[in-house]
Amino acid sequence: MKRTLYTEDHEIYRQTVQEFLEREIVPHKDRWDDEGMIDRGVYGSAAQTGLHALAVPEEYGGAGERDFRYRLVVCEEIGRINALSFGLTLSVQDDLVLAYLADLTNNEQRKRWLPGFASGQLLGALAMTEPGAGSDLRGICTSARRDGNSWVINGQKTFISNGISADLIVLAACTDPDAGSRGFSLFVVERDTPGFDRGCRLDKIGLSGQDTAELFFGDARVPAENLLGEEGRGLQYLMSHLPRERLGITAMAIGSARAIFDATLEYCKQRSAFGRPISDFQNTRFELATMATELDLAETYVDASVRAYNEGTLSPVDAAKGKWWITELQRRVIDRCLQLHGGYGFMREYPVGRAFVDSRVQTIYGGTTEIMKDLIGRDLTR
Structure with missing residues (x-):
């Protein structure tokens, strides 16, 4: 199904993101996981390239770009290279901390903190x-x-x-x-x-x-x-910023799930068992068909949520629906993909194994699945 969310500008931006990730992230991401820390200098490079802190106003060194479609592009491409540790760090910056600093600071506070965020020198x-x-x-x-x-x-x-x-x-x-x-x-x-x-x-x-x-x-x-x-007003501020946080988690979940599915589809075409590709087996085709359909439907909801956020109409309830459903979908898809890889899926060298452990927390942080359902249920029955 062809998506209509993006314009030509977003696809040009995608090329920039892909080039940056291949140059600055792919050679180092496994070492960062082994060492337990991401090299700090990469955030300055990410900011300079335009992957980070796009929403900082121009007078403080940013691009002043609040279109969430650019964030979604970043999430999708990070999912393709399976660098979820780096992706989460960027999400904390752009979808959490920066949203508070951009919306709640006074002029003096903006001058103190936003330039450092725009340059990638300050992390939050x-x-x-x-x-x-x-x-x-x-x-x-x-x-x-x-x-x-x-x-x-x-x-x-x-x-x-x-x-x-x-x-x-x-x-x-x-x-x-x-x-x-x-x-x-x-x-x-x-x-x-x-x-x-x-x-x-x-x-x-x-x-x-x-x-x-x-x-x-x-x-x-x-x-x-x-x-x-x-x-x-702290509690009010926290509640009002939850839709952005949960949309960010949703974006990372759909990007990762789609990328792992695409990699698994290719694996199934190439991996043979009993003298033929495992994609020729009916059970494999059924599993692939189920995941492809679920992902297409989920992307439709994500696209609608992004449009609503850009228009200022994404409600906490609608953000909660996307957060719980799509993170649970991510968990199911990656689990099925690992199964289709067989023993190789349990090896760290295969992206699906790393994604299996990295994505599990998505249904927990930012509000558990159970809390999301309760929030939605209370809205329905109040």
Whole structure:
């Protein structure tokens, strides 16, 4: 099925993305996974080439481009080279941290932080999750109290993507425990903040090149001018930015699933068993037909979601539908593709094996499948 989402400009951009990935990412991605960290200099190159921080306004060094179709192109091409650790790091920057900094900062804050983001010199992280608070944001216990010209922060965050490498942490904290949903605020915690410490890099089963860590705040003093947006509106800000975060996860999921399917289709044509290609067996054809149909239908929903986001009409519920359905589809497709590879699929040298472990978390972070279904169900029955 021919997609109509992209224009000629997007396809020209795709060529630029492909050239960059082949030159800067493909030769290093396996080493990054083995070492547990991506070379920091690659983000400057990505920004210079236009893969990163496109939405930063021109006056701060960016392109001022908010068309999400360009992000989708990047996700698709990263999926084709199976560099999901690098893809997640870019997603944290463009779909999470940058969205908050672009929307909530004042002029002084923009001058301080956006040029560094536009150049790839500053990396960010979003710190919401705690040991006792994941999808339930109202369970956040990290506290912030005003003390003169500072906020004093105490608490702990966990499972924070880019937790080791980040220069700026967008942090959610409770500023008034008696104010209910109006008792949370957002802060930007900078790298050398006194009282801010990072734990060890967490040992994940997948996405090995993408650093994830615990963060600790013990009387950490954050300047008052690092309050992001208005005090007491933190929960509202988090909820309003979830559609972009979940669309970013959806984009990475469909890009990876399509790429692994395409590679598996070629494998089935070339791999022989009992004297003929395994693509000649009816069961193989049935599996390929099922996956091809599901992916075509899913891409239709993704395309509609991207158009809605660009128009400012993508709802949290519609973003949640795409997030849970397409990440679960990604999981099913990659699992089936691994099965079709047989024993070779279990080898790290084959893309499907790496994608199998790297993609599993997609149904968890950004809101679990179960939370997405509950959100949708509550909207239907309220």
